[in-house]
Amino acid sequence: MATSCPTASNFSTRCDPMKPAPPVTRIRILPEVQPPRTRSARRKFVNFAPCSVFPCRPRVLRGKPMKKLVALNVVAFAVGLVAALWFRLWPELTRPKYVAPAFRVPSPLDLASLPTAVRFDFPLGSENGAMSYNAQRFTENRHLGDDLNGIGGEDSDLGDPIYAVADGRVLLARDGGPGWGNVVIVLHAYLENGGRKYVQSFYGHVETMLVQAGDEVRRGQQIATVGTADGRYPAHLHFEMREFVTPFVGPGYRENTRGWLDPTAFIKAHRGAPEDDVGRALPAGSSAFPDDAN
Numbered sequence: 488m489a490t491s492c493p494t495a496s497n498f499s500t501r502c503d504p505m506k507p508a509p510p511v512t513r514i515r516i517l518p519e520v521q522p523p524r525t526r527s528a529r530r531k532f533v534n535f536a537p538c539s540v541f542p543c544r545p546r547v548l549r550g551k552p553m554k555k556l557v558a559l560n561v562v563a564f565a566v567g568l569v570a571a572l573w574f575r576l577w578p579e580l581t582r583p584k585y586v587a588p589a590f591r592v593p594s595p596l597d598l599a600s601l602p603t604a605v606r607f608d609f610p611l612g613s614e615n616g617a618m619s620y621n622a623q624r625f626t627e628n629r630h631l632g633d634d635l636n637g638i639g640g641e642d643s644d645l646g647d648p649i650y651a652v653a654d655g656r657v658l659l660a661r662d663g664g665p666g667w668g669n670v671v672i673v674l675h676a677y678l679e680n681g682g683r684k685y686v687q688s689f690y691g692h693v694e695t696m697l698v699q700a701g702d703e704v705r706r707g708q709q710i711a712t713v714g715t716a717d718g719r720y721p722a723h724l725h726f727e728m729r730e731f732v733t734p735f736v737g738p739g740y741r742e743n744t745r746g747w748l749d750p751t752a753f754i755k756a757h758r759g760a761p762e763d764d765v766g767r768a769l770p771a772g773s774s775a776f777p778d779d780a781n
């Protein structure tokens with residue numbers, strides 16, 4: 488009888504000669520892994536066999552995994568689309584609902600509905616500017632307008648009427664900030680060389696404003712009175728003509744005059760026939776002065 492004890496020479500107390508020897512384990516030789524023959528079996532095989540056994544190819548997904556992948560792609564696309572839209576629309580969505588008048592751009596409808604001005608008059612004194620003088624001309628000391636004064640000088644023109652230079656619509660009528668006092672801006676449309684153009688008249692340092700933003704005004708209509716910018720200057724009208732359509736107050740002085748026009752030159756060039764004068768009621772004593780253009 489075979490025992491688990493090797494020989495008598497290496498007999499050990501742990502070895503029980505009466506116990507049968509354990510059976511010899513047979514080593515099973517696995518057959519070489521071969522790719523299955525049928526296509527469907529091969530597809531399954533590829534998913535589990537290592538690349539060293541079978542050349543790796545992209546997994547062909549069918550059924551549930553394919554649906555999962557499609558769903559994932561759809562979700563990723565949707566998330567990307569929403570993110571792109573959000574990024575694109577963010578400035579619009581976060582835009583403040585209230586826009587200060589200084590930054591409000593007239594709509595095409597606003598511009599189209601503007602009355603067309605047929606001629607322009609001076610804003611102070613007589614229509615042709617005779618009853619006022621220009622204390623500081625356009626571009627003098629980088630001035631962006633004309634400083635119009637009553638012929639009496641000093642504060643003699645305080646409270647004198649300021650007239651709209653032409654038909655138009657009030658864009659802004661409010662306190663213009665430090666150094667300005669009240670400011671009125673009127674937008675005008677006029678025809679030149681067959682085209683419709685826009686120009687705005689700007690009235691600074693005014694005392695009393697008689698119009699509001701949005702009002703339509705007629706040429707020669709009183710819109711304000713001459714002021715001192717809250718006592719900062721001798722009474723005068725800071726008058727600008729500009730090519731802008733937006734109602735911004737501006738600096739008053741600047742080296743670069745692009746966008747600003749010479750007010751006196753512009754009005755003289757767009758005066759129209761003298762018989763179309765509306766005939767302003769001039770301040771007392773004005774009849775002593777010749778009513779000619781200065």
Ligand SMILES: [Zn+2]
Pocket residue numbers: 623630632633634724725726739
């Ligand atoms: Zn000025």
